[in-house]
Amino acid sequence: MKNAFSYPLAAAASAIMLTAAPIAHAQEVQNVPAAKLFPYLEAFLKVPAHERRQVKVSYRLRSANNAPIQATLVDATGGRLPLSVDERGIFTKLPTLAQLQAKPTVELKAAKDSKFSLNMSFMPVLRSATEYEARELAGVVAEGNTVIGKAGGILAMAAPKMTGIEFPKSESGVAVFGDGRTQPLPLSDGMPVFRPDQLKGAVKVRLAKPPSTPDFNSKKK
Known part of the structure; x- marks a missing residue:
């Protein structure tokens, strides 16, 4: 959390x-x-x-x-x-x-x-898995920002924008693109993170291990 x-x-x-x-x-x-x-x-x-x-x-x-x-x-x-x-x-x-x-x-x-x-x-509502559709994760991030803006009251004004989804205990992961090439996911506090805006064109996210509880991430890098 x-x-x-x-x-x-x-x-x-x-x-x-x-x-x-x-x-x-x-x-x-x-x-x-x-x-x-x-x-x-x-x-x-x-x-x-x-x-x-x-x-x-x-x-x-x-x-x-x-x-x-x-x-x-x-x-x-x-x-x-x-x-x-x-x-x-x-x-x-x-x-x-x-x-x-x-x-x-x-x-x-x-x-x-x-x-x-x-x-x-x-928190995002996501199952624990080793593979996700990139479009699904991008949708969760967008919905999270919208909901926080509507429900967060005055705290929402001070909250940074959510930029991605982090995967605790997954150790590592890759973004998979439509042409089959892959790119390692960046790490944030030791957790792989998928940031849709930084991995445009990705179609899937594959992780080394299922995450304990996927969470939002607000860092830009």
């Missing part, structure tokens, strides 16, 4: 710092407005679904001591819906637009004295 629109959300994080009040039990519970815990999610979900098919938004809640987290969406009637959080602190289940518009809270339960930081990222 390392693209240019991955921001530490200080305001939201401060809202979920669990206080160190002296209590007898081993866990503490705090209720946080869902809009604060998931900033920009409502704006993202308001973008028509067909315009964001290839983009998703991801939220990661991390604790300094890697304390396990339990999160539950609580609506105005008291209805409760567990929100899954994986071992990396990433929410694997998020509220729907209708749920967010009802202004629910999120009940966070964690070990006593836990303190958290929250990050959000816009």
Whole structure:
């Protein structure tokens, strides 16, 4: 989760710092407005679904001591819906637009004295593979920039333009052109990157290994 629109959300994080009040039990519970815990999610979900098919938004809640987290969406009637959080602190289940518009809270339960930081990222929706159509990747990059512009609010004004897709843990790769010739993909922080504007005419991208999680890249070289 390392693209240019991955921001530490200080305001939201401060809202979920669990206080160190002296209590007898081993866990503490705090209720946080869902809009604060998931900033920009409502704006993202308001973008028509067909315009964001290839983009998703991801939220990661991390604790300094890697304390396990339990999160539950609580609506105005008291209805409760567990929100899954994986071992990396990433929410694997998020509220729907209708749920967010009802202004629910999120009940966070964690070990006593836990303190958290929250990050959000816009991510490409791509399978892990060793071969991709260059046209598909170019479309994902274009859609990502459009969606970030529409849903990112004031942060989008400061975000660099996404220039390509990076492939963590793939080690190396090549762009394949229509005439059969190939060109090595450049590396960014050790990851091969496909930048459509720099490899015009490419028809496929082939990687040495499947990537762990393809991500956006905003660097120009």
